Amino acid sequence: MQEELIKQIVEKVMQNIEGYQQTSTEIPVEVSARHVHLSKEHMTALFGDEAQLAILKELSQPGQFQYDKRITLMGPKGSISNVAILGPVRKDTQVEISYTDARTLGISPPLRESGNLEDTEGVMIVAGRRVVNIDKGVMIAKRHIHMTPENAKVFGVEDGQQVKVRIKSQRPVVLEDVLIRVSEKYRLSMHIDHDEGNAAAYQPGMTGEIIK
Amino acid sequence: MQEELIKQIVEKVMQNIEGYQQTSTEIPVEVSARHVHLSKEHMTALFGDEAQLAILKELSQPGQFQYDKRITLMGPKGSISNVAILGPVRKDTQVEISYTDARTLGISPPLRESGNLEDTEGVMIVAGRRVVNIDKGVMIAKRHIHMTPENAKVFGVEDGQQVKVRIKSQRPVVLEDVLIRVSEKYRLSMHIDHDEGNAAAYQPGMTGEIIK
Numbered sequence: 001m002q003e004e005l006i007k008q009i010v011e012k013v014m015q016n017i018e019g020y021q022q023t024s025t026e027i028p029v030e031v032s033a034r035h036v037h038l039s040k041e042h043m044t045a046l047f048g049d050e051a052q053l054a055i056l057k058e059l060s061q062p063g064q065f066q067y068d069k070r071i072t073l074m075g076p077k078g079s080i081s082n083v084a085i086l087g088p089v090r091k092d093t094q095v096e097i098s099y100t101d102a103r104t105l106g107i108s109p110p111l112r113e114s115g116n117l118e119d120t121e122g123v124m125i126v127a128g129r130r131v132v133n134i135d136k137g138v139m140i141a142k143r144h145i146h147m148t149p150e151n152a153k154v155f156g157v158e159d160g161q162q163v164k165v166r167i168k169s170q171r172p173v174v175l176e177d178v179l180i181r182v183s184e185k186y187r188l189s190m191h192i193d194h195d196e197g198n199a200a201a202y203q204p205g206m207t208g209e210i211i212k
Numbered sequence: 213m214q215e216e217l218i219k220q221i222v223e224k225v226m227q228n229i230e231g232y233q234q235t236s237t238e239i240p241v242e243v244s245a246r247h248v249h250l251s252k253e254h255m256t257a258l259f260g261d262e263a264q265l266a267i268l269k270e271l272s273q274p275g276q277f278q279y280d281k282r283i284t285l286m287g288p289k290g291s292i293s294n295v296a297i298l299g300p301v302r303k304d305t306q307v308e309i310s311y312t313d314a315r316t317l318g319i320s321p322p323l324r325e326s327g328n329l330e331d332t333e334g335v336m337i338v339a340g341r342r343v344v345n346i347d348k349g350v351m352i353a354k355r356h357i358h359m360t361p362e363n364a365k366v367f368g369v370e371d372g373q374q375v376k377v378r379i380k381s382q383r384p385v386v387l388e389d390v391l392i393r394v395s396e397k398y399r400l401s402m403h404i405d406h407d408e409g410n411a412a413a414y415q416p417g418m419t420g421e422i423i424k
C-alpha cells in the first residue's frame with residue numbers, strides 16, 4: 001500500500017515537470033463522486049453570489065476545483081445531501097450521479113458524455129432555504145480518460161475514440177466504451193463513477209491499462 | 213424490451229423441461245441484492261421460531277427461497293433496513309453485501325466465496341426488538357455462475373474454474389475471475405451484486421457470454 005502511494009506521488013510530481021516523457025502505460029484511475037457544475041445563474045440563485053464560496057481544493061485536472069459549500073439533490077423518491085460543487089462556473093448546470101444515486105432519487109437519467117444535456121433528467125437542487133428546479137442537466141457521466149496530445153501519441157489513440165480499459169484489482173474488470181478526451185489542458189487520469197469503482201473493488205492508487 | 217422478456221420466459225420454461233438441450237451460450241444474469249442466510253440458532257434468536265416466517269417467493273436456484281420477513285443490519289457508521297432473508301436455514305449465518313453497503317455500515321468485509329467464513333467481518337442483526345451480534349459471516353460475495361454438469365459440458369468449463377464474462381449492455385463490461393459452480397441441483401444463472409450490476413447498467417433480461 002505504501003509502495004503504491006509512493007509510486008502515485010512520484011507520478012504526480014513527474015506529471016508536473018515540463019518536458020516529462022511518459023514511460024509507463026499505466027493510467028491513474030480516479031473515482032468521481034456525485035457532483036454538480038452550476039451555471040452562473042443557478043450559482044446566484046442558490047448562494048446569492050459566487051463570492052460566498054471559497055475553493056476547498058484543486059482537482060486532478062488543471063484549473064478544476066471543488067468549492068467549500070455543498071448542495072442537496074431532491075428527487076421524487078428521495079434526497080442526497082452533501083453533494084460537491086465543482087468549479088469554475090459553466091454555461092449550463094450539469095449534475096453527474098451514479099445509477100445507485102438515480103435509484104435513491106427516483107429518476108432515470110441517461111448515460112451521457114459530459115456537456116451533452118439533450119434529453120437529460122431534471123432534479124431539485126437545494127442549498128439552505130434556496131431552491132433551483134432544473135428540467136434537464138442530470139446524467140450518468142460516461143467513463144472517460146483525460147490525456148494530453150503527448151499521452152495520446154504514446155497510447156496510439158485520438159480524441160473521441162472509445163477504448164477498453166482493464167482495471168487491475170482483486171476484482172478485475174474490463175470497462176468497454178471508455179471515451180478518450182485529449183487536450184493540452186488535461187492531465188492523464190481515468191474517471192469512473194462509484195458504481196464502476198465498487199465493481200472493481202477500487203482502492204486509491206489503482207491503475208488501468210488500455211487493451212486493444 | 214418485450215422481446216427480451218419473451219426470450220427470458222421461454223428460456224425459463226425450457227430449463228424446466230427435463231431433457232432440454234441447451235442451444236444458446238448466453239447466460240442469464242441476475243443481480244443479487246444484499247441478503248442474509250441465517251443459522252437455526254440465529255433464526256430462533258431473532259424470530260423465536262422459523263415457523264413464524266413464511267416463504268415469500270422461490271428463487272432461480274431450485275430449493276432456494278426468500279422469507280416474508282426482513283432484518284436490519286447495523287454497523288459502527290450506519291444501518292441498512294429491509295434486508296432479505298434467504299432460506300433454507302444454513303449451518304452458519306452468512307451476510308452478503310456490496311462495497312457500497314459496506315461503506316454505509318462502516319465495515320470492511322473481504323471478497324469471498326460463499327461458505328468460506330474465515331476472517332470475515334461481524335455485524336449486528338436486528339429484527340424488531342431482538343438482536344444478534346455476529347463476529348464473522350459478513351462478506352462481499354464473489355461473482356459466480358450456477359450451472360448444471362450439462363451446461364458445463366457445453367461451455368467447456370468445470371466446477372471451481374474462473375472465467376471472464378462479457379455483460380452485454382449500453383455500458384458493457386467484462387468481469388474477470390467469475391467462479392464456475394456446477395451441480396445437478398443448479399439452474400444456469402450468473403449472480404453479480406448491485407455494484408457490478410450498476411457498473412454494467414443492468415436491466416432485467418440481460419445476458420453474459422463467457423470469453424476465453
